[in-house]
Amino acid sequence: MPGLKDVKNKIEGVSKTSQITKAMNMVASAKLRGAQERMVTFRPYAEKFAEAMKDLSGGMSGNQPLMEVREVQTVELIVVTSDRGLCGSFNAHIVSKTQQLIDQFEAEGKKVSLITVGNKAAQAFRRSGKIRESYGDIMSTFQMYHARDISRSATLNFLSGEVDEVRVVYAHFLSMAKQRPTEETLLPIKPLEQGEGEKTGTAVEYIYEPDPEQIMEAILPLYLDVQVYHAMIEVAAGEHAARMAAMDNATNACGDIIKELTQLYNKARQAAITGDLMDIVGGAEALKG
Known part of the structure; x- marks a missing residue:
């Protein structure tokens, strides 16, 4: 599973792309x-x-x-x-x-x-x-x-x-x-x-x-x-x-990718939290022993 930082960077990158495609859609609409x-x-x-x-x-x-x-x-x-x-x-x-x-x-x-x-x-x-x-x-x-x-x-x-x-x-x-x-x-x-x-x-x-x-x-x-x-x-x-149609489709695709990456980010964060808890519990059990 990719790291939290990698997934977060991907989300930010796709979000910026979405802003660009949305702006291009608006420009094309005005020119049309x-x-x-x-x-x-x-x-x-x-x-x-x-x-x-x-x-x-x-x-x-x-x-x-x-x-x-x-x-x-x-x-x-x-x-x-x-x-x-x-x-x-x-x-x-x-x-x-x-x-x-x-x-x-x-x-x-x-x-x-x-x-x-x-x-x-x-x-x-x-x-x-x-x-x-x-x-x-x-x-x-x-x-x-x-x-x-x-x-x-x-x-x-x-x-x-x-x-x-x-x-x-x-x-x-x-x-x-x-x-x-x-x-x-x-x-x-x-x-x-x-x-x-x-x-x-x-x-x-x-x-x-x-x-x-x-x-x-x-x-x-x-x-x-x-x-x-x-x-x-x-x-x-x-x-x-x-x-206009192409940029609208691209913006929607960016939204779908962001949703998938957000889910992946949440899974990675949950896995990291679970790992930290396991380390704490393992350390506590070792001290008891």
């Missing part, structure tokens, strides 16, 4: 409120923008380079994760989803390149040799111009013919307890198929001025920026929610 508010505000804009762009592209008579559908030989994945850990399996699920896509594409004979956003994605695929560009240390303070830089890089790579398809992989925020890894196709932009809008309840007839080609040239870059920024917002909110 702002991230979630920004996500909830931006999500309808991003979804409506995507719907309008698909509808607009469906009414175009000319050819737009970013709508060119090719035989897919090379695919580029924009992988969005957090910069920091301590958020459970949040980043691991995104990385696992990305690896599944890589394995799938390579099994089909396609080449894959990566644009990583967030330190965890860069660390996960650092040795793969597939990273073309990496954007780290931006997820805590990212702005629209970060998303613009990322989308411009992917767009230029698509226009140059280096890649035939661009997808973004991120964690879609469903609830405080669930963030689902998701992948969406950014390029080429695919118009709404006939009847698709009716099935989803979004069939709306728009009148465009000037013609769709001119509008597309003006707002297409902004559309790509919006979709990348939307993915980054979803990941930011999901990160804080996952960290």
